[in-house]
Amino acid sequence: MDQLSNAGDVARTPSGRFPKSRLAVSGLFLVNGFIVGSWAPKIPVFAEHLELSESALGLMILLFGVGSLLLMPVAGAQIARLGSTAVVKITGILLVPMLLLITLAGNIWTGAVAMVLFGGFTGAMDVAMNANAVEVERSLRRAIMSSCHAFWSLGGLIGAVSGGFLLSMIGPMGHAIVLTAAAYAVLALCWPYIQHDAPHPEAVKTKVRLPMTPLPWLIGIVALFSMVPEGAILDWGALYVRQELGASVAMSGLAFGAFSLTMAVMRFAGDLVRDRLGAVRTIRICTVTAMIGMLISGFAPNALVATIGFAIAGIGISNMVPIAFSAAGNLPGMAQGIGLSVVTTMGYSGILFAPSIIGFISEHTGFAAIYATLPVLFLVVLALSHLARYADSIR
The missing domain is CATH 1.20.1250.20 (MFS general substrate transporter like domains)
Structure with a gap:
């Protein structure tokens, strides 16, 4: 109780209104949105490189959604066992190089695998960073979720605008390398300040399954x-x-x-x-x-x-x-x-x-x-x- 009270006191002071944990989780949302936004201007290049028809491209984009829906529940189970801190760090590391993987895809099959992984890690990180934002809300005893989602939108905008410019200036591979490096740099800045939450013993002892409560x-x-x-x-x-x-x-x-x-x-x-x-x-x-x-x-x-x-x-x-x-x-x-x-x-x-x-x-x-x-x-x-x-x- 004292810890929560102290967190509340920090949240009410001007210097504590934007603590490092809040800035870190905002940065995680920014990175996730940035990677997704960077993909948008790359879609026509991806389709041309693999000689995809409109219907084939539609199926590729559908695979992104399938990957997301497959790994979101997995991420939720791992958050229950390990805590959101560990899961958001792991999924962040795995998501950032997806632009490179998509660029290196040489045929439809490798492109399909890349899209499933891209969607999967995007969705898994999404669950983990939202869980971490809830942890920050608890520590501050104040709402921050909406602004976190605003940073996701901002990241998407930055990724889309910068991505289009870089594709025209340095080509698909240069675009992927520069934006991957930028995303890793932001992730590294956030890394030491990500809100820590411990694993939940009750979840480790019992089999994690779909909830029966409505x-x-x-x-x-x-x-x-x-x-x-x-x-x-x-x-x-x-x-x-x-x-x-x-x-x-x-x-x-x-x-x-x-x-x-x-x-x-x-x-x-x-x-x-x-x-x-x-x-x-x-x-x-x-x-x-x-x-x-x-x-x-x-x-x-x-x-x-x-x-x-x-x-x-x-x-x-x-x-x-x-x-x-x-x-x-x-x-x-x-x-x-x-x-x-x-x-x-x-x-x-x-x-x-x-x-x-x-x-x-x-x-x-x-x-x-x-x-x-x-x-x-x-x-x-x-x-x-x-x-x-x-x-x-x-x-």
Whole structure:
């Protein structure tokens, strides 16, 4: 109790507001987002190098999702046995060289293996760094999860912008070497300050298995139904305003950018909002805001109105998933990492697989009908919003 009290005192002092453990876990999110963002401009080069058709490239990207969903539960089990510190360090070391592995892939089969490993280590590190962020939240007795996810978005932006420039200047291999070195440098800076958490003896003595309690699964539904609309906007928003609302190429890019910008900004502000209002009230306000934004976009008469709707939706969606992850990491009576692995697996399945289903449906209904219908998922989130109270728990 004294230790928690001291942590709380440190958190309230100006010098302790950004302790090294918080900066370190933010750096982990930055590295993960940076690697994923660096992959985006490399996709056309990867496809050309392996002479992939559009359908073959789609299958390769699907393998990324399969790898993530395979290793996320494994990471959760290992966090239960070893603690998040060890797992996030191991997965960080394994993830960073994936850009090099993808670049060195010489045929479809080695490319497929590289994509499964890339997705697997990305997902495994994601579970571990979210678990570590929960540990930092407990030590500080203050919300930090939203800002951590904001650093992930920032890392993705840096990786995408710098990656495109480096590919044009020094080619695919030079791009991979420089960005791998940069990511390892950031990881090395974070390394000694990563929040330490000990293994959990109760998890070591018992076989780690899928939880029978409905709590993590219900919170997983919150994450899933929050991330499906996010994936729908990220993957199809620009195409919607371009094809169905007659936007120019620049305007279609602005639709995507408006959503990404408001989501990133609100994630940096989200922890302060959550500390003041509590997780339950925050997620309810966010959900209603996201619902309004999606409805505006779905019924928009022109591209400008749709873009405004996407921006409003970004404000709402921004903090829904971070709150769900915090809640999953604080479930009572559950081995560390197990709740998080369930919720992250369910959540990311929405953003990895739902967009392809949406693309198929849109061929028959159009995107406007989809964006007008997706707010139904937010009604389920509202119905389960009381479960966000676990995000405010400190064990």
